[in-house]
Amino acid sequence: MNAATLFGLSGAALVGIGLYGFVTNPEPLRKILAFNLLGSGVFLVFGVVSRRAAASGLGGDPVPQAMVITAIVVAFAATAMAIALVLRLLQETGRSTLGADSPGDTDRVSGNS
Amino acid sequence: MTIFAVFDIGLVVLILGIAVSTIAARDAFAAVIGFVVYGLLLSIAWVRLAAVDVALTEAAIGGGMTGMLMLGAVARLRFAGGNDISISLPVRFATAVLCALVAAGLAIAVLSPPDAIPTLAPMVMENLAQSGLGNPVAGVLFVYRALDTLLEKVVLILALLGVWSLAPDSVWGGIPGLRVYARRSSTLTFLAQLLPPVGIVVAIYMCWVGAKEPGGAFQGGTVLAAMWLLVMIAGLKRVPSIGQPWLRPLLVVGPVIFLAIGLAGMVLANAFLAYPPGYAKPLIVAVEVALTLSIGVALGLLAAGPLEQAQQQ
């Protein structure tokens, strides 16, 4: 097994770990954290794709690397927005929960602004 | 087994261990710190994957900025109402099986590479000379796939607008609720006076070196953002209100110049986002300089969070 495969497998594992944390952890902040772990696993898969395609004197294919840079910045922006939502929710309700998982109860959602 | 392999295995085990402890930690604070450490370790992993550009981005954004964002949030959530929802064991188990399935699928995909691994690296290098750039990643970001890079800047602006738009109406136009260090601390002040000049030099260096070696506007911009935040946290500079006349022009100057050069390409070169022959490098450097500023301000304000105080008259 070469180094690229090793990091690729750990990327796969990180996706699994992050996904588990994302689904099972009820606290929004922890969900956001797990999302970042999941994301970094995905980025590692890009890294492996790039490393494997090393050619022309480059250590890796630069195209996936550029994509990861774009995606890291997008993930940061997403994290910032999610945390802003959590903080606002805290301000409004003193709590930071996502509420019940069944949005079926009609009274919690009202109509127009 | 080579010494590289031993190093890599150690690194991977450490990364996975920290990741699991981050998910499993009882305390949110411990989880966040685990995440910061994790980000720093990942940048070493990226070095090992021969992706120094990404390593720089990960060190700055993944470890530094995201960590700081989360630490700010965790401190404020500390006394928030707890969470009474608990997930039952069977559901946890089912989720674990599902996640293992996803991970296994990915592992299979990783373990079965195509016989001849296709790559765009030769094509990237072949055409790179035309642009005068030396860094192939910068070439992809600003020459071949410039459209993605441009749109991603719009994503940053939108995310910032999204964060701002959460504010109650009463504080619109006001000041982001960045928590500053409450005590006037001489040591922190000292750091906030000494580090930013160094940081600015590093940012300029990153931006300048990005054309030929790893680095560029993203990394430079992130360093700028961090230095700005440091100065604000230490109380040396006030957090600006979003109504400041200089703020929004600075935020859009990068994407606007990028867009303008792109459009000019329709007339002066062959296509949208094409550069006139011979002018590619100076134009790209100009775009990168403007983007460094815009990214710096945007990331700083994103980390500063939603508006919380009305503007003082």
Added chain:
Amino acid sequence: MISFLLGAAGFVLMTVALALVVILRRPAEVDHMMAAQLLGTGGGAILLLLATATETPPIVDVALLLALFASFAAVAFVRSAPGQESEV
């Protein structure tokens, strides 16, 4: 020389890992703060050794950023430590 530098990098990684495991298992948050600082230093050393061993000077820049951001994270720690939020 190369394998010596790599070995040194691996050794530092190991000590850092050992320290991290212990630090992160302690309940005190102050101890946790040390973890990031430790990684700023240790990670920097590892990267510098890798840069020289693989003859890739740009890796030094990663160490530079790590050094820069290590203290930044610590400032965020201190700011978010208990006893801060009530006073803002």
Added chain:
Amino acid sequence: MPEANVLPDATTTDGALLVLAIVSPAAGVLLSFVLGGQYAERIAAVLLPSGLFLASIIFVDVWRSGDRLIYIVGDWTPPLGIALRADGLSAAMMMTMAIVICAVAIFALADFGTRAGSAEARAPFAFWILLMAIWGAMNMVFLGGDLFTLYVAIELLTFAAVPLVCLDGRAETLQAALRYLLFALLGSILYLVGTALLYGSYATLDIVLLSRRIHMEPATLVAAALMTIGLFAKTALFPLHLWLPPAHAGAPAAASAVLSAVVVKGSFFIVVRLWFDVMPGMLGPAGAQLFGGLGAAAIVFGSVVALQQQRLKLLIAYSTVAQIGYLFLMFPLALDTVSAELQSSGALTGGMLQAISHATAKAAMFMAAGIIYAVLGHDRIAELGGVARAIPMTIFAFALGGVSLIGLPPSGGFLAKWLLLEAAVATGQWWWAIVMLAGGLFTSGYMFIVLSRAVAPSGEPLKPRVAVPRYQEAAALALALTSLLLGLVAFGPVDILQAGRLESMLVGPR
């Protein structure tokens, strides 16, 4: 695969129009952001109609020539660069979304207009910029010829859509927005990992090049599965729909209309691109039945829950969950039994028509619900009595939207369902026909509940709490009429949906 086999794309004569369709919203966003306040609305007032104009030029262009418009960005042909391509599907969807967005903009003038001379207000400033961003992101989704560009586009869409949910800042809507954001982020990261795997196997993410190189192998299958799950989460296909009802029902009316009519179609469109264009032979009969099954479950579940709702906006939101289900019925119906490939047949036309007619009808219905809420101060279905007398035009628009949802002639919904039924009969898959008919019955059920309440006389004449501007009612009615008359395109340009499809491009060596 030798590159010599690949026909190089080239920019077509009117290709620059595609750049304009992406650049002008982006420029509008940046300009509005920097000028602020009053200008955001004015810039939108200029740009959105010109966007409609642009979309119609592209539409006519594609329709007339029967071929695609192509633009090679930066003059770098794929795989190195990015191509923008407009085929019939893109043109028709662009046109629809431009119409809906313009109608929403007119509707929103009442709620998000800024008074002259007043300081910059938060909600209008955000709303107009976000609306332009959604327009640009949708155009990007329709025109993008590269899977990573599509990733950036759906992220753009997410960042534009989420803040719309909680513009009023109430705790419930903040919660709905957070939930929506988390679902959307999960969806896009799963999509992203798929693109990584595809790039690893084929060293390109260009849709045309991929479609020529792609073949059955583990990495491709894993990629396809993860991307599809991610996009399903973003499209709110059952059982990943949990985020949709609170988000769509809680948002301000104009925002609900955009979210339900426009935004969910973005990720759906990428599903179509992926399976019909990139890998038509990959889904197979089992996969197609699975897609159809999820769609059928969505129809049944969404309709049943909609029937139980006591709030009008939630009912409409659950109806969206059900209507999204119809979109996925086209997969088993478009599968060619001989070649086991997804064919651009009548079923595809039917499915896309369903997306188009749902977009117009649902936007009209959410606008009508918004007007009803404004007039009554609530949207409890049981207390709608007398509202039909007070605002007949609005209730009429709501009813017309319902006609299209149920699928009565001559509505677009009718034509769409007709085409799908025809395909079901032709391929002998009668079970999908039953689902569709049952869905129609359910839809008539909840439409009947609402309308019978609305036309019921109330004790005393209803006093509207606010005077509803005529143009708001007109915007809703116009969209509802569009949806109603869409069925008439059977006599006209319905075949545009087939224009410039990939098959016709593959005449060259494969």
Added chain:
Amino acid sequence: MNLALDIFTVSAVSAGALFFLAGTVGLLRFPDSLTRLHALTKVDNLGLGLVVLGLLPQTNGLFGALKLVSIWLLVQLSGAIVTQLIAGTVRRRGSNG
């Protein structure tokens, strides 16, 4: 000459690595946060310093050497200040944090 430099590098880097080990042992063994803090920063900076010192002969060019030294200085500076800040937090919260 080259050999001499290599020997210098090996011995300095080894010494640095040993200081990392010593620091870790200190973190494990010292009883309270303040002394652990001492172990962490003082020894780590010395460790990094020796590593940097050892690598100096291996760099090509003045700029590279300058960068190495500035990294060390940066870590010194931030280490000193961070220790102060953390120690302040420990003090305010009483004994062991």
